[in-house]
Amino acid sequence: MTQSHTHDHVHGHTHGHAHNQPHGHDKAHDHAHAHGHAHQHDHQDLADILDLDAEVLHDHLTEVMAWVHEQTGDVATVLDLGAGTGAGTLALARRFPGATVTAVDVSPQMLQHLRHKAQAAGLADRIHTVEADLDGADGTKAADADLVWAANSLHHLADPVASLARIRGAIRPGGHLVAFEMDAFPRFLPGDELETRCHEAVTAMRAGDMPHLGADWAPLLRAAGFTVQAQRRFEIDLEPPLPEATGRYAQTSLRRLRQGLEGRLSPEDLAALEALAEAVPTRPDLTVRARRTAWVATP
Numbered sequence: 001m002t003q004s005h006t007h008d009h010v011h012g013h014t015h016g017h018a019h020n021q022p023h024g025h026d027k028a029h030d031h032a033h034a035h036g037h038a039h040q041h042d043h044q045d046l047a048d049i050l051d052l053d054a055e056v057l058h059d060h061l062t063e064v065m066a067w068v069h070e071q072t073g074d075v076a077t078v079l080d081l082g083a084g085t086g087a088g089t090l091a092l093a094r095r096f097p098g099a100t101v102t103a104v105d106v107s108p109q110m111l112q113h114l115r116h117k118a119q120a121a122g123l124a125d126r127i128h129t130v131e132a133d134l135d136g137a138d139g140t141k142a143a144d145a146d147l148v149w150a151a152n153s154l155h156h157l158a159d160p161v162a163s164l165a166r167i168r169g170a171i172r173p174g175g176h177l178v179a180f181e182m183d184a185f186p187r188f189l190p191g192d193e194l195e196t197r198c199h200e201a202v203t204a205m206r207a208g209d210m211p212h213l214g215a216d217w218a219p220l221l222r223a224a225g226f227t228v229q230a231q232r233r234f235e236i237d238l239e240p241p242l243p244e245a246t247g248r249y250a251q252t253s254l255r256r257l258r259q260g261l262e263g264r265l266s267p268e269d270l271a272a273l274e275a276l277a278e279a280v281p282t283r284p285d286l287t288v289r290a291r292r293t294a295w296v297a298t299p
């Protein structure tokens with residue numbers, strides 16, 4: 001398998017960098033950083049959700065990639081920024097069989113996980129990984145791509161406009177950037193009041209520590225010097241029969257929600273949320289509702 005840990009790309013990356021940033025990353029995440037085990041656990045939870053997301057929303061991502069391909073035409077080099085466990089990386093490699101895809105992430109664990117998946121999918125010869133911090137000035141310094149894909153990663157950045165302006169310099173003439181962002185976390189039980197209260201609490205919490213979650217990225221892309229060429233909203237509304245992994249996806253997501261809302265919901269609601277997470281895999285009324293938007297931009 002080909003892999004590149006090009007540490008020259010890394011800007012002052014240290015394991016606990018989030019502590020030094022003035023912006024708030026996920027509080028649970030920051031807290032978990034202080035404890036080796038908790039951090040490992042937190043990383044594993046997020047990796048599990050990303051993998052389940054990729055499995056449950058596989059058809060949706062295939063549809064998104066087909067649309068991206070229509071917008072960009074064939075490409076030779078692709079950069080997946082904040083690649084996580086590689087849902088986008090693998091989908092891009094499949095959609096663009098002539099392309100090399102470089103997955104960039106600040107987390108070495110995510111990249112290791114991604115390399116295993118690329119290997120298992122028989123795509124390792126076209127997928128490379130680079131550990132880099134996109135908040136840093138050198139995050140994409142040596143990159144040179146026809147297509148830059150950033151899915152649900154831009155809202156994690158301290159100053160997305162500054163990072164996007166740097167990313168713009170990594171795009172070849174005629175190339176594209178696609179920003180793909182969720183409006184909110186997925187919902188599983190329509191009409192469930194507890195789930196509604198939890199989402200309201202998360203929205204209030206995120207307004208403080210992740211102000212760009214759910215943002216309209218068109219003005220932010222323009223502020224970074226891009227021209228927005230197209231925008232499309234994808235509504236996800238999965239009804240039964242659902243993919244086999246949906247129950248586990250809902251359960252892992254609700255458990256993570258429960259962890260993040262410690263101290264922000266009443267003890268009764270927290271206990272009810274725990275019970276809901278345990279029961280959700282067998283609920284016959286389980287659905288998946290989410291909304292994601294893609295913006296296609298040129299430098």
Ligand SMILES: C[S@@+](CC[C@H](N)C(=O)[O-])C[C@H]1O[C@@H](n2cnc3c(N)ncnc32)[C@H](O)[C@@H]1O
Pocket residue numbers: 050081082083084085086087088104105106107110132133134135150151152153156157
């Ligand atoms: C919600 S996940 C999305 C993963 C993937 N793009 C997907 O759609 O499944 C966000 C990812 O961004 C990465 N990330 C967060 N801040 C970053 C930074 N400053 N530089 C590079 N990657 C970052 C995280 O490690 C995580 O893997």
